[in-house]
Amino acid sequence: WVSAADGRIKGWDWDAHDENGFAELMNRNEWFDIDAGDAQGQANGYASRTGVKVVTANEELNEFFFPGFIDTHIHAPQYPNAGLFGSSTLLDWLDTYTFPVESGFGTLPDRKTGHQTTTDPQDTPLHAQQIYSQVIARTLSHGTTCASYFATIHIPATNALASLCHTRGQRAFIGRVCMDNPSFCPDYYRDHSASDSTTATRHTIEYIHALDPEGKLVKPIVTPRFAPSCSKPALQSLADLAAAYTPPLHIQTHISENPNEVELVKEVFPEADSYTGVYDMYGLLTPRTILAHAVHLSAQERALIRARDAKISHCPASNSALGSGVCPVRTLLDEGITVGLGTDVSGGYSPSILEAVRQACLASRLLGHTAAWKRENVNGEEKGGVGREMLSVAESLYLATRGGAAVVDMARDVGGFEVGMLWDVQLIQLGGVKGEGSPLDGGAGDGRVSLVRAGPIGNVDLFGTESWEEKIEKWVWSGDDRNVKAVWVGGRLVHTRG
Ligand code: GUN
Numbered sequence: 001w002v003s004a005a006d007g008r009i010k011g012w013d014w015d016a017h018d019e020n021g022f023a024e025l026m027n028r029n030e031w032f033d034i035d036a037g038d039a040q041g042q043a044n045g046y047a048s049r050t051g052v053k054v055v056t057a058n059e060e061l062n063e064f065f066f067p068g069f070i071d072t073h074i075h076a077p078q079y080p081n082a083g084l085f086g087s088s089t090l091l092d093w094l095d096t097y098t099f100p101v102e103s104g105f106g107t108l109p110d111r112k113t114g115h116q117t118t119t120d121p122q123d124t125p126l127h128a129q130q131i132y133s134q135v136i137a138r139t140l141s142h143g144t145t146c147a148s149y150f151a152t153i154h155i156p157a158t159n160a161l162a163s164l165c166h167t168r169g170q171r172a173f174i175g176r177v178c179m180d181n182p183s184f185c186p187d188y189y190r191d192h193s194a195s196d197s198t199t200a201t202r203h204t205i206e207y208i209h210a211l212d213p214e215g216k217l218v219k220p221i222v223t224p225r226f227a228p229s230c231s232k233p234a235l236q237s238l239a240d241l242a243a244a245y246t247p248p249l250h251i252q253t254h255i256s257e258n259p260n261e262v263e264l265v266k267e268v269f270p271e272a273d274s275y276t277g278v279y280d281m282y283g284l285l286t287p288r289t290i291l292a293h294a295v296h297l298s299a300q301e302r303a304l305i306r307a308r309d310a311k312i313s314h315c316p317a318s319n320s321a322l323g324s325g326v327c328p329v330r331t332l333l334d335e336g337i338t339v340g341l342g343t344d345v346s347g348g349y350s351p352s353i354l355e356a357v358r359q360a361c362l363a364s365r366l367l368g369h370t371a372a373w374k375r376e377n378v379n380g381e382e383k384g385g386v387g388r389e390m391l392s393v394a395e396s397l398y399l400a401t402r403g404g405a406a407v408v409d410m411a412r413d414v415g416g417f418e419v420g421m422l423w424d425v426q427l428i429q430l431g432g433v434k435g436e437g438s439p440l441d442g443g444a445g446d447g448r449v450s451l452v453r454a455g456p457i458g459n460v461d462l463f464g465t466e467s468w469e470e471k472i473e474k475w476v477w478s479g480d481d482r483n484v485k486a487v488w489v490g491g492r493l494v495h496t497r498g
């Protein structure tokens, strides 16, 4: 039962699909009232419910509700490049693939002044609007109910992304990317000063606050791209900007993704004792900060992140695709750091968090073979030996839901099914079991399938012998968006499978 008033879970009825005709009310995406005097309500012994919606899962078709996925790190404008990275690694990938695609989201400069004077999302190029619409539709179709987006440096397009999320009903954090360091960023795609970076960010914050004053669905997030792309004054003023709001704004950036990047940070910031130290020095390491990747952190850096209660977005598909390394997630978790999953499109090739779940499991299984992990186990034997690095399917799904919810500071509202939480949910359908004599075949035993719905859906083949745990494992290893039948955000139906 979902409440119309606030889109939150009101209660559960585990046998709501019983024989008594109540099924008629099911799966209607309308709000309605069932009072105690209502014949059906009485017949079922339900208490009075007003302004509720009933949503049901059909167990015969192996349907189940799962909390919506939370993508804690995704670059919306990079979606056209998903799957395109060749054999590049981070720093040349940025120059070859990423800055060119992002730079296409700008407006034409004012003919007289040469400046981009507009903040109106209508001034976003049509192709940018189309790409942003497509990213939202695709991520929703994969069950992502909440995403923390990096946009580009452009104000109108960033505002357009916020508007589109708001209209389509996807929960989102929207970050205008800041990058003003001329020795790192190309002239054709950068902010021209620290104050440009900050002022432009403020414009997008104001726009988003006007769009969604209570931040019910869409919120701004301050987004210095990463340390090497930002001048020191920009890092400082962006931290000050985030801190100037009540409550302080969220912050997102990248950290310690690739060994050459870590070296570069040492060169550019000799005054800091580590990459993490750079962000801390400028006040960017807060309990509302999302740090993407965190592959090559030292023990001291992890301790600092823990002390500041900053959060980590683990992006395993991207880390493998760009050859960045293997993130020691087990160590992060053991040390008490909050971790969620990110697709990192298009360092990551897929907009699917289910793919990230699978890749998190796989990467963890390879970690024991890396030199860094072997060293860690020699030095820290008490932690347990090889094998402790492995993430189970359940742990990885936790990172995709409750972990992500904690990363975006919404653990009380999303990521689970407690009464009072928001109905941010995907309805997964694995399909029926086909076979002679199966009740779903009509039971005639004549080899004819009498109900079309009897077959499996997508790649998940079930044989009728699986426990629910095993069905979930099969979903994780072989499922995809074909298994996502419907998606709701805050009680609003935002996607149904075509
Ligand atoms: N570091 C700086 N910018 C980026 C980016 O766009 N993607 C990834 N994966 N890492 C980055």
Ligand code: FE
Pocket: 073, 075, 254, 292, 344, 347
């Ligand atoms: Fe990224």
